[in-house]
Amino acid sequence: xxxxxxxxxxxxxxxxxxxxxxxxxxLIARLTGMNAETVRYKVNKHLAxxxxxxxxxxxxxxxxxxxxxxxxxxxxxxxxxxLNRAKYLTFAGKKMGSNEFxxxxxIPPKFKKKYMDLYDSMKNxxxxxxxxxxxxxxxxxxxxxxxxxxxxxxxWIVDWNSxxxxxxxxxxxxxxxxxxxxxxxxxxxILKHIQEDPTTSITKIAKEMKLNPRTARYHYFEHVLKxxxxxxxxVTWARKNEIKPxxxxxxxxxxxxxxxxxxxxxxxxxxxxxxxxxxAGSQSRYLAILDIPLMNFHETAxxxxxxxxxxxxxxxxxMLDPSKTRLFKVPYEMFDKKRGWCLTSSxxxxxxxxPEQLRSA
Numbered sequence: 001x002x003x004x005x006x007x008x009x010x011x012x013x014x015x016x017x018x019x020x021x022x023x024x025x026x027l028i029a030r031l032t033g034m035n036a037e038t039v040r041y042k043v044n045k046h047l048a049x050x051x052x053x054x055x056x057x058x059x060x061x062x063x064x065x066x067x068x069x070x071x072x073x074x075x076x077x078x079x080x081x082x083l084n085r086a087k088y089l090t091f092a093g094k095k096m097g098s099n100e101f102x103x104x105x106x107i108p109p110k111f112k113k114k115y116m117d118l119y120d121s122m123k124n125x126x127x128x129x130x131x132x133x134x135x136x137x138x139x140x141x142x143x144x145x146x147x148x149x150x151x152x153x154x155x156w157i158v159d160w161n162s163x164x165x166x167x168x169x170x171x172x173x174x175x176x177x178x179x180x181x182x183x184x185x186x187x188x189x190i191l192k193h194i195q196e197d198p199t200t201s202i203t204k205i206a207k208e209m210k211l212n213p214r215t216a217r218y219h220y221f222e223h224v225l226k227x228x229x230x231x232x233x234x235v236t237w238a239r240k241n242e243i244k245p246x247x248x249x250x251x252x253x254x255x256x257x258x259x260x261x262x263x264x265x266x267x268x269x270x271x272x273x274x275x276x277x278x279x280a281g282s283q284s285r286y287l288a289i290l291d292i293p294l295m296n297f298h299e300t301a302x303x304x305x306x307x308x309x310x311x312x313x314x315x316x317x318x319m320l321d322p323s324k325t326r327l328f329k330v331p332y333e334m335f336d337k338k339r340g341w342c343l344t345s346s347x348x349x350x351x352x353x354x355p356e357q358l359r360s361a
Contacts, residue, residue, distance in 0.1 A: 003152055006151070006152070007151055007152070009032070009034070010042075010046075010050075010146070010151045011146045011147070012032050013028070013032055013034070013039075013042055014052075014144060014146050014235045015146075016028050016031045016032050017043075017054060017233055017235055018143055018232060018233060018234060018235070019031075020233075021054075021056075021198060021233040022043050022054050022198050022199045022233065023194075023198065023199060023200065023201055023202070025039045025040050025043070028043075043199060044199065047235065049154075050151050050154055051154045051237060052144070052235050052236065052237055053235070053236055054198040054199070054233060054234070054235055054236070055141075055198070055233070055234045055235075055236045056191075056194050056195045056198050056230060056233055056234075057141045057172075057230065057231040057232050057233075057234060058191055058195065058229060058230060058231070058330050059172075059174045059228060059229055059230065059231045060090070060106035060139075060174065060330075061174040061175045061176055061177045062174070062177075062181060062227060062228050062229050063106075063181055063183055063229060063330070064108060064109075064177050064179060064180040064181030064183070065088075065106035065107055065108060065109075065176070065177060066106070066107060066108070066109045066112060066135070066176045066177060066178065067104065067105070067106050067135075067136035067137075067138075067139055067174075067176045067280065068104070068105050068106075068107070068112075068133055068134065068135055068136055069102070069103070069104060069105075069133070069134040069135075069136055069280065069285075069287065070101075070102075070103040070104075070105060070119070070131060070132070070133055070134075071100065071101070071102055071103075071131065071132045071134075072086075072100070072101045072103060072119070072128055072130075072131045073099060073100050073101075073128060073129040073130045073131065074099040074100070074101060074128055074129065075099065075126065075127070075128060075129050076099060077126075078126075078127050078128070079099070080092075080094065080101065080324070081127070082122055082127045082128050083101075083326070085118065085122065085127075086103070086105075086118075086119075087331060087334055087343070087345070088105050088106060088107040088111075088115065088331055088334065089103050089104065089105050089326075089328050090104045090105060090106050090327070090328050091103060091104040091278075091289075091325075091326070091327055091328070092104075092325070092326045092328075093250065093252065093289075093320040093321075093324065093325045093326075094320060094321045094324035094325070095318055095319070095320060095321075096319040096320060096321050099129070102252055102318065102320070104136075104280070108180055108341045109177070109178045109179070109180070110180070111341070111343055114343055115343070116133060118343075119131045119133075134282060134285060135176070135282055136176060136280045136281070136282050136287075137175065137176055137281060137282045137283065138173050138174065138175050138176070138280065138281055139173070139174050139278065139279065139280045140169070140171045140172065140173045140174070140271075140278075140279045140280075141171050141172075141231065141232075141234060141277060141278055141279075142169075142170055142171040142271050142276050142277060142278075142279065143170055143171055143232075143234050143235075144234060144235045144236060144237060144274075145274035146235075147162075148162075148163075148274045149237065149274075155293065155295070156237075156274060156275075156293055156296055158274055158296060158299070160299070160303055163272050163273065163274070163303070164272070166271070166272040169267055169268065169271040170271060171232075171271070171279075172231045172232055174231055180340070180341070181227070182227075183223070183227075183229075183335075184219075184223070184337075185332065185335050185337055186209070186211070186215070186216070186219045186223075187219055187223045187224055187229065188330055188332035188335050189205075189209055189332050190202075190205055190209075190216065190219055190220055190224055191224060191229060191230070191330045191332070192329050192330055192332045193205045193208065193209075194230070195329045195330060196329065198233060202216050202217050202220050203216075205220075236277060237291065246294070247293065247294055248291050248292065248293065248294065248322050249291075249292045249293075249294055249297045249319070249322075250289070250290070250291055250292075250319070250320040250321075250322045250325060251289070251290045251292060251317060251318065251319060251320065252287065252288070252289050252290075252317070252318040252320060253270065253287070253288045253290070253304065253315060253316070253317055253318075254285070254286065254287045254288075254315075254316050254318070255285065255286045255287075255311055255314045255315045255316070256284060256285050256314060257284055257314055258284050258285065258286060258311060258314060259284070262310060262311050262314075263281060263284075263286055265308075265310060265311065266286040266288075266308075266311060266315075267279065267281070267286065269304070269307050269308065270286075270288040270290075270304075273290065273300060273303065273304075275290040275291055275292045275293070275296070275300060276288050276289070276290050277289060277290070277291060291322075301317075304317075333345045
């Protein structure tokens with residue numbers, strides 16, 4: 001198989017993973033024409049060699065969560081220790097050269113006021129200096145643009161003229177919700193396991209949960225899949241637990257005070273850029289997070305500048321420290337079998353009920 005055929009085979013594999021995930025090697029084999037062992041090798045070894053990984057996008061809206069954006073200014077004394085108290089976060093990034101953090105959260109609507117009260121209390125106690133909350137109406141995870149990725153060289157080769165020919169936004173959109181969804185602890189733990197390892201089988205998850213495999217499969221197919229709690233499976237670049245700061249520029253572009261036409265312009269522009277992996281918007285605000293290879297940074301920034309003249313005065317670029325970025329799993333530990341979603345986890349409650357000398361032992 002020559003390099004062109006290998007490239008097409010890799011692209012077909014990635015497209016198939018987006019559709020069906022990576023837990024069923026036999027299904028992927030049938031859809032791609034590969035044998036199951038080849039699929040197993042490519043998923044477990046080959047993708048990593050190409051600096052790619054599989055990511056699971058949970059639909060927090062389907063869980064019944066409202067989304068939001070937090071800008072938190074920490075203190076020099078406390079650093080990021082406040083994050084230990086900040087539950088329900090999905091993303092936290094530290095602004096380069098400052099104590100400011102840009103965070104995304106997803107929370108049951110009934111807790112919104114008390115959740116903001118938590119940050120007020122941290123501000124009053126001096127744990128943080130200040131914070132600002134902005135509601136988010138929708139989010140989207142644009143998938144890997146494999147046509148611009150050289151699988152053999154493990155680098156991006158972007159034809160910006162071809163980028164300009166992209167007319168439609170890609171990626172499934174998730175909307176914030178104001179009502180709680182029907183969900184149970186089994187569903188959440190299954191989601192947590194799939195987020196940690198998308199290749200894990202339901203049988204293996206059932207064993208780790210000490211659950212009957214039939215019960216686990218029922219929850220997976222009838223709850224997780226049927227209720228569309230998973231937006232999709234993406235093959236991603238750079239979004240791993242360890243991002244090398246010398247190779248990746250992590251950037252957030254945000255704009256406020258936009259009218260409908262200006263929001264559409266921002267959506268179309270950043271959805272075209274191959275390095276955008278997250279988008280979000282509200283009534284008059286737009287936000288995009290990009291992981292840009294160092295060698296592609298200047299051409300990407302130039303592309304944005306050339307195409308944002310209409311909103312340039314409203315567009316802000318924030319550089320993040322990739323070594324400080326944190327991605328969070330679905331907050332299953334905040335769910336109680338009897339009470340449902342809680343603001344305090346059962347572990348926190350147990351610790352709080354113990355005598356001080358026992359907790360510090």
